[in-house]
Amino acid sequence: MKKYLCLCVLLFCIYNLGFSQNKFVVQNKKQSDKVKFKLINNLIVLPVEINGVTLSFLLDTGVSKPIIFNFLNVSDTLNIKNTETIYLRGLGEGESVKALKSENNIFKVGDAIKLNQDLYAVFDANLNFAPRLGVPVHGIIGYDLLKDLIVEINYSNKYIRLTNPEKYRYKDCKKCETLNLEFYNSKPYLNAKVEINKKEIPIKLLIDSGGSDALWLFEDDSLGIKSSDKFFNDFLGHGLSGSVFGKRSKIDVFSLKHFKLINANVAYPDSSSISFARKFKDRNGSLAGNILKRFNLIFDYSKAIVTIKKNSLFREDFSYNRSGIELAHEGIRLVKEIDNKVFKDGKGGLQNNQTINSNTIVIDTQYKLSLKPAFAIVELRKDSPADKAGLLIGDIILNINNKPTYNYSLQQLTHIFYDDIGKRIRLRVDRNGVILNFNFVLESPF
Structure with a gap:
């Protein structure tokens, strides 16, 4: 009987170890951990340990697999193995970028660990966010972390809380709204509304915590999504495939259920910069950091929902760079x-x-x-x-x-x-x- 029990315990441990290799699991008694982050230009920068090396990553809901920007040959330090060459495509007017795909990497975010994580190392020197953010940024991480855990993002106090789904308990919150998520290519989308020229328009947006703007909309005359007469042309940012340019303006009203933001910033990227993004035909744009930071969020990918509650940043003015x-x-x-x-x-x-x-x-x-x-x-x-x-x-x-x-x-x-x-x-x-x-x-x- 003792031998039988020992064998059962051993098999149970082996099963759990194998199971945890393929997903993030918070490995502490509480099965939950709080990780502090820096909020830089509306972007979340948090520590991520890869193969024993601690780096700084953007938490980007708009990416599936983790990407390392290898402009400093970080992959040499990480001892990356089992690589194959692939090409990645994203926003921007340029071509696809060359990357190395690597398997079986050990990722750790706080006490959340995954033992078998794929990642992509990109060698394009232009993909370096550090000079524009003023802090080192070695890569981006998104879907693979969010899909395995309940992830609370507390923008006002600058921390995320990671919890194993089976351990998480929702609290009653009369001031919260729960929104349904849809997924396309491992990226989350939600439904919102905008008011343009006194017309209310339902829209579907990518949730993009890796963007520092407030709102991007794809112009569509048939839906009434178009810039007002008051706009200016500007550089909008860098995508994976190059620079993005477009028009900046203001939106009359932006709504997430009963939450309404008046006179919010909006950008309309040039069609040549978003041809790849428009492959998902139902997509009308992106919801990014300058709006997301005004809420504390609970992402629950297993139930395909996100819970939002406005925070102390909600009434912060929307403004533009007035110097150029x-x-x-x-x-x-x-x-x-x-x-x-x-x-x-x-x-x-x-x-x-x-x-x-x-x-x-x-x-x-x-x-x-x-x-x-x-x-x-x-x-x-x-x-x-x-x-x-x-x-x-x-x-x-x-x-x-x-x-x-x-x-x-x-x-x-x-x-x-x-x-x-x-x-x-x-x-x-x-x-x-x-x-x-x-x-x-x-x-x-x-």
Whole structure:
């Protein structure tokens, strides 16, 4: 009998181990785990461990298999094996991108582990989100994590909670709405409504947490989905297959059941950029981060539902960049600074047993040279205030309103360009070694 029981226990353990290899399972006593994330430009950046190496990933509901951007040869560190070459296609006007498919990788998000995960390593150097976000981003993950677990996204407190479905218990929530999900190519869609020119139009949207905009709509005259007369042409973002351009405007009303957002931002991408996306004929656009962040969400793919509840970000104003400048990290610069902490004791030594950081050079008792981040203009909207002032793509911004840019994060700098109409912006820039000064006033882009 003892031998029989031992055999049963062993078989049970082997069965459970094999079963858990093919899906994410939260492996702790609570069967639930909270993982903190950074909210950068309306995007969720969270830690993901792959084959023992911790990386930063975007949580992107619009992708099926995890993708690694291999511009830094990350795959060498991850010891990726069993690869085959494939081609991936996404948004953008370019061609498909080359990728290596790898099997049998170990993924860990918090206490959620999967022992047999496929991933794709993309080698296109242009697919590098880090400079535009200001933080390292090594890849994206979506469907494979969401399908196996109940995933709560708390945008207001910046964490996700992962729970094994059999352990999850819903709470009564009178202020919540539950929406049905539909899936096409492992991507989630929901039904919503927009009001355009006083006409209410039902629409089907991809839920795209990997997009920083609010709402993308595909123009369709037969449905009445078209931009108003007030719009401006702009760069909308980078897709897997290249840059996306289109029109930006405002929508009268956007509705998710009883939740309504007035005068929300909307973009209408050029048809050439979304030919791949329109293969799902019922799709009318995408619901992205600038609206999603206004809700706390519970994704339950096993029941094909998402529960939403508005949070403290719900009433945040929708605004546009009023300067026309898009910035990105552009390496580092050597900067001369006043140093009040490092000084000599008169005998050539340092006082108070102070030490100097390895990236600091003391040149006298008052100044030091330090390595600081540089910020470059990477997109410039035509006829924008910055464009009319004479700024150019490639200019390195040294000072903004008489303050060094290295004292700001990329997000803080960008936020300045969204400030009130009429605010004056003063910039000092480095253009190929020549220092120039510019100033302009923020204007409505419409």
